[in-house]
Amino acid sequence: MEIFLQTLVAGFLKGGLYALIGIGMTLIMGVMGIINLAHGQMMMVAMYITYVLFEFFHIDPYLALFVSMPALFLLGVIVQKYTLNPLMKVESLLPENQVLMTVGVAMVLTEVCRFIFSSNYRSVKTSYSDATWLVNIAGAEISISVALTIAFLIACVLTAAMFWFLLKTDLGRSIRAVAQDEEAAALMGVNPERMRTLTMGIGAALVGAAGTLLLPMYYLFPDIGGPFTRRAFIITILGGLGSTVGAIFGGVTLGLAEAFGATYIGMDFEEMVGLIIFLLVLLFLPGGFKRLTKV
């Protein structure tokens, strides 16, 4: 019972962080219809930025958010503006060029980081990295990682901020308008290209936040991007394209699935479970959770 609750809590908390990754991507996919295979690699960049700030300037990762998020925003904007937006005007045989372009970007990002930092595993050990607190739930003693909890709370704050932004601000509404009907939005004076660039920036900033928050719990190396890109997709598809609430559900679901898979089936299966869920959802639930709950 204890193990079950332990796994449940850990999975749930991690899922909250995963949601950040998913929200960024679901916006990008929903607003632009772009499949960003560089999402995890952008996260990697944020993690390296956070690492550098910690190693050389002794800045706590949670404070590093103030640097990594804007930096990633800028990265997203640059990528969108200079590599993806121009593609809209290029005529070619296969419409999937966009996806392939992000593959190229992912490779460049990974290799540049490998250049600078080498393939060695890096880690960030703060004073609270290994700290846990003991909580008593239903008579069982559960140990919860402090770092994970704080990260989860910050993620909640960021998610709430995203919601407020999308629902209450003009800019946010413009983005949603472009996601729903680009032509109509354009006719109402919204510049779709600008919105796309902005959305990519926001998506990158969010995944950058996730990276910064997750760094204390992971070993960092250049190839860490791939698995996170994969997770981003699973979450997005699970939650339904363009649905931020869906991304939260998707993130938590994946977090839980991975935690339970790892605990009860074995570490090897962690990735496979995710991949199989991904395929199943792609095939049977084209709208993701969104379809089920009509959110």
Add this chain to the structure above:
Amino acid sequence: MGTILELQSVCKNFGGLMAVNNVSFKVEEGEIFGLIGPNGSGKTTIFNLINHFFPVSSGRIIFRGRDITNMKTHQICWLGIGRTFQVVKPLKRLTVLDNVIASAFLRHPDMEGARAKAEEVIEFCGLSKYANHLARSLPIGWRKRLEIARAIATEPKLLLLDETAAGLTPGELDQAIELIKKIRDSGVTIIIVEHIMKVIMSISDRIHAISYGQTIAEGTPEEVARNPKVIEAYLGEELNA
């Protein structure tokens, strides 16, 4: 001469939106049957249902005595229903001839036969001088012709023409009308969806008018043109436009 196609109480529901609501009609062999209605009334949706692009929500579709309601699109073509699309999408990087050959393979699986059929169809549609041009270099009027040629190459008994006349110059319109009549004369029944009144009124033997997914009138062109409900559906649109 019997009924070649029959729609029986066909409905299509898109998650709450009734795009087609209890539509029934019969098309007689050898006639040109027109389907009119204001924008968004469900005309193309009906084609998509006949063609099984998506399944009907309820109702039946009978073609030459066979229930085709749940058959797959390519089987329906094989049985003898051909169709054109509003937004024409030829095989851009291939020549006109190759485009039609691709369709001709349905009834002539060998290269020789397909080519011969394709050349015959191109001649019939007046596309001969463009036979070796790339499809993408064709102006819109000729692309629409190519679209028709591709459909005819599958040797249909029933041809669904979707907005073939949109975007044509008056001269091209007359040529399109000629071609359509020629196709009918060669033994193909035609259902035509059209916006341009001149075209549909002048060539249809009978017309079925729908508005908001429901039948509002059926009869000869003259009868339908005089029908107050039809006038309202169209004029109403014009007043708001």
Add this chain to the structure above:
Amino acid sequence: MLAERRIPLILLGILLVLPLVVTEPYYLHLLILVLMWVTIGTGWNILAGYTGQVSFGAAAFFGVGAYSAGLLAAKLGISAWWGFLVGAVACAIIAVPFGMITFPLRGAYFALGSLALGEIFRHIAIIWEDFTEGMVGIMVMQTFISKIPYYYIALALAVASIVSLELVMRSKLGYYFVSIREDQDAAASLGINTTKYKMISLVFHALMTGLAGALYMNYMGFIDPEVVFNLHDVSIMAILVAIVGGVGTIYGPLVGAFVMVAVQEVFRTAGFGLLDYINQQVGGSLTTFIKYVKDAHVLAFGILVVVVIMALPNGLVGDWDRIMGRLRKKRRA
């Protein structure tokens, strides 16, 4: 008609006699790699360039082909050469569920689904140790010490794949594939059973890729799941080979394979030793730079992808006329 094929035929002639002139094993090795990628690239091209299904899961079939050969030898004591036959059959059979799972997905979702499926294959190979030896991998004694026999086999595979592509594209199959690529729905309306023909295209893709995998096993002597079911080194590389050369063209993968292997080797050897030579002349000051260059081939690939997609979306072969036009303009100016 043969006149049109002047260049490829001349190239074929050169390739046929090349081992008599070039005896350095290193260069033969490179050529074998190139020829292998021609086969894989052509296999991908049939499915993606011609039928429009952009798969990110080619590694699944490469791995199945390689493991067919490897397991025959390691577990049953049968010569790994039979892997060509067994691998081909295995790939064709596996193509069916692969297609049934992924074909309902369209466009970019098909890309993602095939990617996931390819990765699932990799994980199965790692986890199912009893069957595949997991990460320990499979080792097979190479039949020949000289590279020459492998070279000719690779050449035969490459030629066979290109020739089959040509034959297919001129037949009803080819027309149907392109129809599906341009507009799947319109194709169905013209009587084409899109599921059936997509599957046929996939089987061609699976066969070519699988045979290349069997060759790889026989030639390299060692495989493990990370090597042959690898997303970046196999699936994505196949895509790059086709894109750089030209999707939807017959000779695109041929050009692409040469370019990609050349780029890889130029970087890995820092200009085939040229930079090392220069380094010696300048007293070793370039040493760290050269080290960076030697590790940079993946970065080079990434930049190549970005540049090619933006400037040459139809690849070197597809945009050949445009490139020639531009160069001519520059010369005149």
